Amino acid sequence: MPASLETGNAEPHYHETPEGYFRQIYLEAIDHLVNAIKDRFDTPDFDMYVNAEQALIQCIRGNEFEDELNAITTFYGDDFQKDNLRCQLKMVSANFESDCKREYVLFADIVKYVKSLSKGEKVWLNEVVKLIKLVLVMPAKNATSERSFSSLRRMKSYLRSTMKQVRLNSLMFLNVLKDKTDGLNIHDVAVEFVFKESR
Structure with missing residues (x-):
């Protein structure tokens, strides 16, 4: 994250060993999994x-x-x-x-x-x-919408912060319908793109 968007005044923490660093990542991942399972089924x-x-x-x-x-x-x-x-x-x-x-x-x-x-x-x-x-x-949980919100952060990253809504909508549409878009013929898409307009 860019420094301009960082918040908080806590002192930075540095691990003494690589094992300590990876142990923290591992425990965070386990905690995230447990919370995701609880959120999914305790409703x-x-x-x-x-x-x-x-x-x-x-x-x-x-x-x-x-x-x-x-x-x-x-x-x-x-x-x-x-x-x-x-x-x-x-x-x-x-x-x-x-x-x-x-x-x-x-x-x-x-x-x-x-x-x-x-x-x-x-x-x-x-x-x-x-x-x-x-x-x-009756869906037990609406997984499609949850997946699309999760992928939104990957689509509109800090490096793509100037992306407009139209392009973001198109990219999200392609991402949500991956099973259909993976079957598209890339050559046909490129040909259609080339013949659109001169610019």
Whole structure:
């Protein structure tokens, strides 16, 4: 960081040995990892995601799921009718068919089973279908946006401080959609660039 942007009046600290310097870096990295894991999983959104998924899985496995059901109906309020959801979950459990044993059933197996139902059956199990849709669209964490904010610091560094918003937006767009931009033919891009304008 440039000296003009440095803040604080603390005396600089110099390590006595290279091992001490690398030990500090190692401990900072471990601390960062632990905090990142806590930030990722200790959130109300993730708890609700787990409750919704576990209500479906525990019901199919024949286990008690009343705590998860209470958490779901409390969180979503009038979106779910508790008695209807409980009844429909038991109906799904009674009619569930899968290649694997019930104690090994995963959420993907339940989704596959519900997809195989007819439209009429899905209407009868509308609360369960609604719960499955919520689990499928509810992100435990929005990793894409977090990654884009992390890469923003690499894009607009102190050496690129005069970069305008249009160029930054374009670079961030390319960075976020890496899987698509990596497949671009660089030769075609160069040809299009050359034939744009004389300047």
